[in-house]
Amino acid sequence: MAAEHQINAGFIPLFDSAVLVAASEIGFAAREGIDLMLSRETSWANIRDRIAIGHFDLAHMLGPMPIACNLGLTPLASDTIVPFSLGLGGNCVTVSNALWAGMAAHGALPDLDPARTGRALGALIHERAHAGRDPLRFAVVHPHSGHNYELRYWLAACGIDPSREIEIVIVPPPFMADALAAGRIDGYCVGEPWNSASVVVGTGHIATVKATIWKTSPEKVVGVRKVWAEKHPDALSALLRALHHAARWCQDPANRGELAAMMAQPSFLDLSPAMQMPILTGHLALGGGAELAVEDFFLPFGKAANFPWKSHALWFYTQMVRWGQVKHSSAHMALARDTYRPDLYRAALKPLGVALPGANAKVEGALTAATPVGSAGASLVLGPDGFFDGRIFDPDRIDDYLAIRDWAMPTG
Amino acid sequence: MRRDDCANCRRPALHNRVACAKCGMTRKSLAVLVIDENHIRASIIEAGLREAGHEQVTVVHDVAGIARRIAEIEPDVIVIDLENPNRDMLENMFQLSRVVKRPIAMFVDRSDQASIEAAVEAGVSAYVVDGLRQERVKPILDMAISRFNAFSRMARELEEARSELENRKVIDRAKGILMRSRGLSEDAAYTLLRKTAMSQNRKISEIAQSLVTAAGLLDPGES
Numbered sequence: 001m002a003a004e005h006q007i008n009a010g011f012i013p014l015f016d017s018a019v020l021v022a023a024s025e026i027g028f029a030a031r032e033g034i035d036l037m038l039s040r041e042t043s044w045a046n047i048r049d050r051i052a053i054g055h056f057d058l059a060h061m062l063g064p065m066p067i068a069c070n071l072g073l074t075p076l077a078s079d080t081i082v083p084f085s086l087g088l089g090g091n092c093v094t095v096s097n098a099l100w101a102g103m104a105a106h107g108a109l110p111d112l113d114p115a116r117t118g119r120a121l122g123a124l125i126h127e128r129a130h131a132g133r134d135p136l137r138f139a140v141v142h143p144h145s146g147h148n149y150e151l152r153y154w155l156a157a158c159g160i161d162p163s164r165e166i167e168i169v170i171v172p173p174p175f176m177a178d179a180l181a182a183g184r185i186d187g188y189c190v191g192e193p194w195n196s197a198s199v200v201v202g203t204g205h206i207a208t209v210k211a212t213i214w215k216t217s218p219e220k221v222v223g224v225r226k227v228w229a230e231k232h233p234d235a236l237s238a239l240l241r242a243l244h245h246a247a248r249w250c251q252d253p254a255n256r257g258e259l260a261a262m263m264a265q266p267s268f269l270d271l272s273p274a275m276q277m278p279i280l281t282g283h284l285a286l287g288g289g290a291e292l293a294v295e296d297f298f299l300p301f302g303k304a305a306n307f308p309w310k311s312h313a314l315w316f317y318t319q320m321v322r323w324g325q326v327k328h329s330s331a332h333m334a335l336a337r338d339t340y341r342p343d344l345y346r347a348a349l350k351p352l353g354v355a356l357p358g359a360n361a362k363v364e365g366a367l368t369a370a371t372p373v374g375s376a377g378a379s380l381v382l383g384p385d386g387f388f389d390g391r392i393f394d395p396d397r398i399d400d401y402l403a404i405r406d407w408a409m410p411t412g
Numbered sequence: 413m414r415r416d417d418c419a420n421c422r423r424p425a426l427h428n429r430v431a432c433a434k435c436g437m438t439r440k441s442l443a444v445l446v447i448d449e450n451h452i453r454a455s456i457i458e459a460g461l462r463e464a465g466h467e468q469v470t471v472v473h474d475v476a477g478i479a480r481r482i483a484e485i486e487p488d489v490i491v492i493d494l495e496n497p498n499r500d501m502l503e504n505m506f507q508l509s510r511v512v513k514r515p516i517a518m519f520v521d522r523s524d525q526a527s528i529e530a531a532v533e534a535g536v537s538a539y540v541v542d543g544l545r546q547e548r549v550k551p552i553l554d555m556a557i558s559r560f561n562a563f564s565r566m567a568r569e570l571e572e573a574r575s576e577l578e579n580r581k582v583i584d585r586a587k588g589i590l591m592r593s594r595g596l597s598e599d600a601a602y603t604l605l606r607k608t609a610m611s612q613n614r615k616i617s618e619i620a621q622s623l624v625t626a627a628g629l630l631d632p633g634e635s
Contacts, residue, residue, distance in 0.1 A: 043499040049537070053529045075503075075518030076528065142500050170501040 004033035005235035010047045011038055011060035013269050014173055014191045015279050016220045018259060019086050019300055020060055023239075023246035025262055031245075032238040040267065043172065044142050051225055052078040057232075058239075060086065061223035064316040067336045068144040069223075071326050079226035082313070083236065083344035084243055086220040088305045090279055090298035091147055091210035092195035093154070095187035096180055099124075099136065100205035100287065110290035114208045114388040115409065118158025121207070125165055139171035139179060139188040146210070146219050147189040149319035154213045157389040159408040163323070180204050191219070192279035192298070193271055198287075200275070205287035211297045214364075216305075216385045218312035221340075229344070240348035244306065251301035256280045303370075303382055304357050306345070311361040311395040313340035318393070318401055328402055355380035364393040442548065443468040445487035447475065449496060453563045457491060460555045475502070479511045489549055490516065490539040491556050494532065506539060514542045519549050527553070534560040579617035586620035589627045 007029075011017040020038065023029045029036035039056070041047050044065060050056045053076075066080035095103065106127075108120035125136060140147040152162040162168060171179050176188045181203040189210075198204030210217060222243065229236050249255055260276035263269050269276070278284050282297030299305040317336035321328045342360045349356060357373065357380065367383025387393070389409045393401060444466050448454035454471045461469045470485050472478065475498045482490075482505070492502065506516035519538040521527055531537055531553060538553040583605065590601035605623075609616045 042495055042497040045499040045503055046494055049494070049532050053525075053532050055532070075520055143504050170504040172497045172500065175497070 003030065003035035005232070005238060006035045006037070007058065007235060007239060008037045008039065008056050009058050009060070010041045010050055010056040012041055012044065012047065012173070014060075014220070015193055015263060015269065015276060016087050016090050016191055016298070016300075017060045017268075018250050018263055019243055019247045019306075020222070021262065021268055022250050022259065023242045026246065026249060028242040028246040028249070029239065032242040034235065034238055034242060036239070036242070048074055049076050051080065051223065052076040054225065054228070056225070057228045058222055058224040061221055062142055062145040062147075063218045063221050063312065064144040064146065064149070064320065065142070066221065066223040067313060067316055067339045068320070068325070070335050070339050071320070071332055073144065073320075073325060080223045080339070081226050081229055081341050081344070082221045082223055082308045082339055083229070083341045083348070084222040084240055085218060085306050085308050085312070086222060086300070087247075088216045088218060088299040088303065089209075089211040089296060090191050090219055091150065091189055092192070092206045092284070093151060093187060093189045093208050094176075094180065094195045094198050094204040095207045096183070096185075096204060097202075097287070099186045100207065103207065108207065110205070110286045110288065110292070112206070112208050112212050112284075112286070112292055112294065114154050114213050115158065117207045118154055118160070119411070121155070122159045125160055129165065135166050136186040137167045137169060137184075139169050139176060139185045139190075141173055141190055142170060143325065144320070146217070146316070147191075149316065149323075150210055150213050150217070151189040152323060153319070153407075154208065154388075156407040157391075157409050159411065177201070177203065193269065193275045196275055196278045196285065197271070199285050202287070206284060209284070209294055209297065211282075211294050212388055214385075214387050216296055216299065216303050216383060218309070218316075221308065236344065237348040240345060241352065244349055244352065244354070247301040247306050251299070251305075304355075304380060307357055308340040308342050308345055309357075309361060310337050310340050310342065311364055311393065313337055314361070314395045314398060315364060315393050318398060321402055333398060357382070361395045363395070365391060441465070441467050442488040442544075442552075443485055444470070444552065445482070445485055445490045446471045447473075447478070447490060447496065447502070448493045449473055450493065450563075453493070453560070456559050456563055457556055460559045461552070464551065464555060466552075478502070479505055482511055486513065487516075488541050488544055489519075489552055491552070492537055492539065493560070494535045494537055502539075512541075516541050519546075519553060521546060521550065527557075530557050534558075535564070536560045579620075582617055582624055583620045586623045589623060593627075 009020060011020055024036040024038050044062060047059045047061060048069065051059055066082050068074050069077040069080045102124045103117060103120040106120035106123040108117045138151060140151055142148065148168065155162040155166070160166065169185065171185065171188065173190050173194045176190050176194045177197040179185045180188060180198055195206050199206060224236065250259055260273040260280060263276050264271060264273040279298045282294045283291065284294060285291050296303070313336050317333060320326045326332055346356055365386045367385045369384050370381050371383050373380050373382050444461055446454050446457050446469065448457065451473060454473065458469050458471050472481060492499065505511050516539050519540045534557045536556045538549060538556065540549050586605060587598055587601040590596050590604060591598060596604065605616050605619055609619045
């Protein structure tokens with residue numbers, strides 16, 4: 001039987017494309033009457049261009065990318081909406097062996113504690129500056145990415161000015177480990193498996209992780225061409241249901257082996273199944289023999305991971321303003337907020353009777369422990385969702401948040 | 413002063429030609445940088461640019477050290493193949509004032525959707541320095557699109573010719589097996605392959621491949 005809907009989607013070889021890949025490979029899309037055609041791309045710019053001209057109806061995207069498109073910050077921008085998030089967490093900050101040795105001499109321990117490692121890095125950076133050495137060079141995957149913003153947030157809270165005291169360059173994820181090994185960069189922030197890739201070959205140490213800088217924080221999303229979504233509401237609804245089932249399947253520990261084998265294939269990540277396990281278990285080898293289990297390291301489904309929170313969109317927006325990518329205005333803020341579409345998520349999933357959050361936005365950093373929340377129909381657990389520096393992001397008080405000038409944590 | 417204003421009289425040059433329309437002074441030609449990991453395709457583009465009268469063409473295959481090259485060359489137009497995984501890095505670099513004197517942005521003619529689509533489909537994009545006039549860039553992009561398409565066509569034809577040759581070889585071997593094992597003439601062997609392919613709704617080369625594989629399994633000396 002021919003599929004009811006034909007959907008073309010692009011993705012980048014990163015583990016957090018797993019929900020899209022599982023929807024296609026395990027048959028969740030087909031069960032909803034969708035022929036989901038996946039195309040692997042080599043750059044976020046290509047994803048953006050192919051969405052803009054309609055080659056793709058939707059794609060695996062960096063959470064801030066659709067917002068940047070709608071704000072006109074990118075060439076070939078087209079209106080893009082976010083009705084589904086592909087997961088929470090999953091990134092690490094990896095540094096070279098030499099940099100780790102320097103940080104360790106200033107008190108860094110292999111415990112991933114962002115405050116401790118950040119303080120050590122700050123001391124080292126200031127020592128290097130005094131000695132007149134070149135600034136350290138860190139890489140992220142894109143200027144409009146969670147990686148760029150969480151790296152900067154972490155450094156700034158630890159008293160390091162990321163715009164002046166280090167250099168930040170862009171490197172594609174699969175090239176990060178090589179760039180680090182070759183000494184072209186001193187550290188990087190990227191999603192898995194590209195951190196473990198450096199640890200396994202002994203050329204890097206994982207210094208800290210996204211899941212400790214900001215617990216249960218947003219990462220990749222499904223970005224959808226707005227014109228396509230408006231023309232094909234039924235196809236989009238069916239796809240969101242397929243992704244929901246795929247995400248639940250990805251989260252289930254019983255499926256880890258199959259999921260790792262699926263992502264290991266040459267047409268997806270082309271790396272051994274063993275390399276897919278750290279992100280699935282949260283059990284990370286940090287380098288130099290140290291290992292640590294990280295709670296909620298990557299959540300493809302749990303804790304409302306797929307809900308496109310407007311507070312996530314707005315936090316990304318505040319970082320664009322903070323780092324000079326866009327000027328703050330109520331019109332810009334509204335564009336950012338309206339990019340994320342929890343209404344479409346709710347409408348598609350309501351018939352399934354699954355747990356849905358009661359609100360469209362939340363105060364980020366308010367939950368210090370896992371908390372059951374009231375929701376339609378079934379129980380739902382959220383949080384902890386705290387920032388490591390203890391700050392709170394209230395989406396109703398953006399101006400106050402943007403007015404903060406001294407972001408450094410108290411020392412001592 | 414806009415980058416493509418006349419360097420002599422400083423008035424906007426009205427036409428895309430070598431001499432300034434206002435004062436007749438010869439204009440500085442555009443510096444074009446081609447970034448393409450594919451050496452053959454890059455030289456095809458370079459030849460096209462030179463034929464079109466562009467003298468300052470630089471070709472780079474490897475993006476290592478690209479920031480320094482860009483600072484040296486100060487390109488007006490950069491042509492990049494879309495398969496280059498470093499596009500995000502390059503786009504970011506084009507915006508950084510410590511690398512480029514003026515920001516470089518993707519060339520997008522908003523009035524010409526077809527041309528945008530043609531470029532993405534061909535797998536090429538052009539980036540231009542801020543302030544450069546559209547009519548001076550469009551011919552470069554158009555040329556790049558047609559040369560990229562010509563290259564893809566050439567690569568496809570080469571691949572087809574190669575697989576055609578492979579098919580013919582495997583059919584010859586299958587015929588040989590039938591001639592030896594069934595005592596058929598060459599024509600009869602071919603007719604048998606063709607009939608079998610038709611009745612199974614498969615290609616002759618597929619049937620031939622199955623036969624060669626099967627023969628190899630039954631008699632290792634045969635394959």
